[in-house]
Amino acid sequence: MSKVLKVGIIGSGGIAQAHARAYKAMDDVEIVAVADIVPGKAAEFIHRLGLETATPFEDHRQLLEQPLDGVSICTPNASHHRTAVDALRADKQVLLEKPMSVTLDEAIDMVSVSKETGNMLTIGFQPRYDPNMKTLQQIIQSGQLGKIYYIQTGGGRRRGMPGGTFIRKELAGAGAMADIGCYSIDLALHALGYPRPLTVSAYTSNHFGTNPTYHPDASHFDVEDFGVAMVRFEGDLVLNFKISWAMHMDTLGPTLFLGTDAGLRVTPAGQGPWSGVWDGGVDSISLFHDVLGHHTESPIPLRSHQVNLFYEKVRDFVVAVQEGKPAPIPCDEILRNQAIIDGILRSAELRREVTIELPN
Template sequence: MNSNIRIGIIGSGGIARAHAKAYKKIPGVDIVAVADVVPGKAAQFIADQELTGALPFEDHNRLLELELDGVSVCTPNVAHHRASIDALEAGKHVLVEKPLSVTLQQGIEMVQASKRTGNMLSVGFQPRYDPNMVAIKDIVQSGRLGKVYYVETGGGRRRGMPGGTFIKKELAGAGAMADIGCYSLDMALNALGYPKPLTVSAVTSNYFGTNPKYHKEAASFEVEDFGAAFIRLEGDITLQFKISWAMHMDTLGASYFLGTDAGLKVSTPYNGSSWNGVWDGGVGSITLYHDEIGRHAETSIPVLQHQVDRFFEKVNDFVRAIRENRPAPIPADQILFNQAIIDGILRSSETRREVDIVIPNF
């Protein structure tokens, strides 16, 4: 009897290639099917990735009729919702790429489907597997900072605007928020233990994306390339957030955790590249600010130089969770708070006022 983990991939774009590469490295895992709505694209993907014996489909529901243990959802953002729910209801565990969904309501329905079916829904935030990201969370959770009352996070690329499906509102839902902003939010919220967001006051703009001087697809640019927000979290925590795909600046600065006993400053890795300066992987420096014998003191936390393949670890952890019948490594009901903030930012910017965030209890 074949006891290998059987995997299907829905969507065969660039991110699907990274999933396939990771699965192929894991002993005892077979990619048995790929689905893509574009005729011939799944078959071409199978050939390109040398997935011997895998079956191609244009309809993901046909793929879900197969005996599968897990599914990677690698579609454009707009299709995360339907593909994930269909997979969960077909009895499959799901690893969906970030962002969780396009709207908060879609995210709620996805979490409800996971709870209803008992199948796990994990979300693709590979920066969590960076050892330095783990250290940041360990420091915050240790209580060393005392009561954390203010957090600032975000990042920005001097020039780093994608195109294609990333800039179409009907496909992506949001721009910089959904692409890289969700990573910044996860870095901070995960360290804090994911407190519930309560209100958001925000602004967004797309001065660069809609300007042909800066983007070759300016005429069809429909999402935001910049956003800033003031967010109130449970536990009397204030979160200041900012993100940018393009700007006339080298960086939007470090992230800060201010506590009653100490503060933590974390810088993004920045080496002068136009695409650096966001929390999609890596850490530049970690510094603890505190008092010792009544004097100001600073402790530099060594940043580990490592060879951890964060993306592989994300996929491998999903497979381990299937094998060991464990909960989702990065649970969707947690990431729903992340999605709720993005949803709140877009609503607040559109209405030009602070908005409440309402998330049901599950």
């Protein structure tokens, strides 16, 4: 049996509970520390989740002084960079919740520190563990579509605006883009090996979040609830991206991959006002191709499964730490995801196309 991994959790909000429950379900992991800057919150979290052997801290740097093998970082977005860098320099392996950071410069620094210290920084994109997402990836990587030249992705909730730290720019950095948009970008680009983005032309708005008719905390809402962008990549590929927390519409359309030999249409699972985005499963996959000169649509059978995607994400991190494997979802890959979000926000603010500058 592998050695018992000693882990700490930084942040004790809702997503931290999901990390804690996943760790608790593993016989070879012990949660030994929890940190939260709000006085008493870490202790309350420990008591509520029955983490009897864990010690509470109000400063994450004190937690990082403990003999830990790894940490989950579950803090508001604005603190991801500082907390992750501190953890890496404290010789900890790091599982960081999405989005990676607030700005591209922060993400570049995080990747640099991970390489410098030799410590893992993996980013939490649990939809990758859906067996049907893996089917989608296999189809694209098989070459059946030929050269892929256009992708449409994103998603929209008719009503699905969160509150709290998600809607304040000083804490979240961005709104729908960081919360659910990063999943759509990962869906589109992971299967293609994350091509290098070159330019972005984008528009964002927050007509719903700032309207008290639609959001109870409208006076504090200062992030975007809608965004759309055209992103150009190396290899003559373009991405039409759109995301929405709220709108007067039932959908912003499926995800599409257009290739020279075939096309692929993918729709997200779920029903109701909070569905329609890529933070969950897959509802359908269809391949559009020609057979003997006839236009043909071939439904791709979905895999029925009971996979707990969040557990699989955390488990993959644990195994990687135990066995000295590379990061399950490498930070230098998600750097390009963050670069696109950063470019979208800059372009929307400047109201013009912007260039994405990435280190070689």
